[in-house]
Amino acid sequence: MEFRIADTFTASLANLTGAEQKAVKTTAFDLQLNPANPGMQFHRIENVKDSHFWSVRVNRDIRLIVHKSDASLLLCYVDHHDDAYHWARRRKIERHPRTGAAQLVEIRERIKEIIVPKYIETAPQPEKRLLFAETPVDYLSRCGVPDEWIGDVRNATEDTLFDLTEHLPTEAAEALLELATGGVPTLAVEAAKDVDPFRHPDAQRRFRVMADAEDLRRALDYPWEKWTVFLHPAQRELVEKEFGGPVRVSGSAGTGKTIVALHRAVHLARNNPDARILLTTFSRTLANALDNQLRRLIEHEPRLAERLEVFAIGDLGRKLYKPNFGEPRLATEAQVRRLLKEAGDDTIGHRFSDRFIYSEWSDVVDPWQLNDWESYRDIRRLGQKKRLNEQQRELLWGIFRKVRANLAQDDLLTHAGMFDRITTRLSEYTHPPFDCAVVDEAQDIGVPELRFLATLGTNRPDSLFFTGDLGQRIFQHPFSWKALGINIRGRSRALKINYRTSHQIRRHADRLLPTVLSDIDGNTEDRSGAISIFDGTPPERKVFTDNESESAYVCQWIKDRVRSGYRPDEIGVIIRSSHQVSRAATALDATEIPWIELDRKLITRSGHLSLCTMHLAKGLEFRAVVVMACDDEVIPLQERLESAAEESELEEIYQTERHLLYVACTRARDRLLITATEPASEFLDDITET
Secondary structure (H helix, E strand, O other): OEEEEEHHHHHHHOOOOHHHHHHHHHHHHHHHHOOOOOOOOEEEOOOOOOOOEEEEEOOOOEEEEEEEOOOEEEEEEEEEHHHHHHHHHOEEEEEOOOOOOEEEEEOOOOOOOOOOOOOOOOOOOOOOOOOOOOOOHHHHHHOOOOHHHHHHHHOOOOOOHHHHHOOOOHHHHHHHHHHHOOOOOOOOOOOOOOOOHHHOOOHHHOEEEOOOHHHHHHHHHOOOOHHHOOOOHHHHHHHHOOOOOOEEEEEOOOOOHHHHHHHHHHHHHHHOOOOOEEEEEOOHHHHHHHHHHHHHHOOOOHHHHHHEEEEEHHHHHHHHHHHHHOOOOEOOHHHHHHHHHHHHHOOOOOOOOHHHHHHHHHHHHOOOOOOOHHHHHHOOOOOOOOOOOHHHHHHHHHHHHHHHHHHHHOOOEOHHHHHHHHHHHHOOOOOOOOOEEEEOOHHHOOHHHHHHHHOOOOOOOOOEEEEOOHHHOOOOOOOOOHHHOOOOOOOEEEEOEEOOOOHHHHHHHHOOOOOEEEOOOOOEEEOOOOEEOOOOOOOEEEEEOOHHHHHHHHHHHHHHHHHOOOOHHHEEEEEOOHHHHHHHHHHHHHHOOOEEEOOOOOOOOOOOEEEEEOOOOOOOOEEEEEEOOOEOOOOOOHHHHHHOOOHHHHHHHHHHHHHHHHHHHOOEEEEEEEEEEOOEOOHHHHHOOO
16 A cells, blocks of 8 residues: 655644644554554545544644545545545545546535625726637646636636635646646646546656655754755656756746755766766855755665765865865965956056956966966957956957966965866776766856866766856856866756745846846857745835834734744845944844844854844845845945946946845745845835836
């Protein structure tokens, strides 16, 4: 007998107290061990549409709702007695007549229309447009809409759509949302009649087989979102597909790119028993988060852990450098700036600012490891706005040559130089240190790191798998992947369904970015057609005359969220930089709720509000977010604007500042508040709905 759990069960379990959850888990384990155990108190539920629904007693008040047949036992729901029975009486599990997928269908309630006498004549209101009145019934059925809900769908308007989709199976809800926003949904797979409906890709999004007690324990113990375990068919396809070369999976914030990366790494390890798999990203903070999630995912498969390694890419570089060359002596940014300034002061005839010289070094010369005049003379400065003739380049190369000589004299390496040596050494090896690499947040991986990854084999199947979002690039200057031998053309995929952020928050945040983003190589990411799977409250935008008024409003807003049931650790306050910490602290202190300022370890604390900068917010999510102090000269940051070596560089600065605000806003799941004092950032005009 197969033992399954439904996503509705894990969601309902989370609503119980800790003691109640413990009792439920004990009962669930007993059921899995022996469903026929006479000690299990099964009770047939009366007045239900689905005769396979039974209740199982957990304690005096808590009841499990299970769907029981000769072939399987499915945990569907858990709640207090009356509420659990009410849930079961309004549900049924059936095979969709068109797609063949097993669906948990909410029974359509028949409510008689109540005629209200009209005592006051009012002006006639324009009728709301019916979104799907012209959509053929057969097409709606192919979208996965249950037959008994077809009529409601054809009568849906913009005002009722989200309420309606909450009652429908996920594949039907997603298809309708995409239709309503002008897209063309991917229709549900139509399975043969002899195929088990629980094996259908859409069914596997909500029903999962528990192979053993350890599998069940992991599914019940870890508070991941449902979609980390119940993969969407589009995600599962990317996880399991064989690719002939490097592939990049894109998608806006909240579409599950990291989840795909995690499952992809595990899939590669399972299907290649002798392979070593690297899972990496650009920062130690995000690497630690990936490692924690990966350990949960493979906890009951210790042999996989031996072949799956998680590193921040910089830490991996130092780890590989040491046995080959010894401990690296890395130059600090301050040392490099000093050497550049000294060399610039000693070079007669140039008119370049110190800022431009440093940007040319850090964006072109150092990352590409240009070690001679001919290399610098001939390089295409992709992404650089200022054009340089040969004479100007020759003057600049005189400066850079002196800096390289001084670094070598002091036995110092730059980060890029360290990776260059590693890459050269590894290219001599017959076997690379890793057979496959999965790279998360790839938009912020730099030139030297990507060149190193290319040595793992750009022509071998499944060797390189990247996930990322050009709209969230906040650390790296744009450059050509193709020039490093990594060509993803024809192997670029996009995720469109947002699981984390409400429709309203996503729609407002998306206004900060163009609909289509392109990289240097001409690969595009089309952000149109993205949909959120749940509705929410529109974001609030408040501009105040002074900091005191802003702090008072933020304080009250946070108190209101806590009063309405939000835990303090589900609320985050995000600021542009450390310069705004004291301003945010004033509001947080006034709440009289404990709070912490997150550092690069990004460890949130139970029962505490969280404060962090926009850069450190990457990878975090909260139910409610305040993006505070969005003033003019704060975002875009005036210091960055003033640091532009040339006016043409302002475009790149404005772009990355928009990305920062986008990242901050999309950390919110349900509620978002954006505040500023006059004059407010010009970006807020873009977020405001017209």
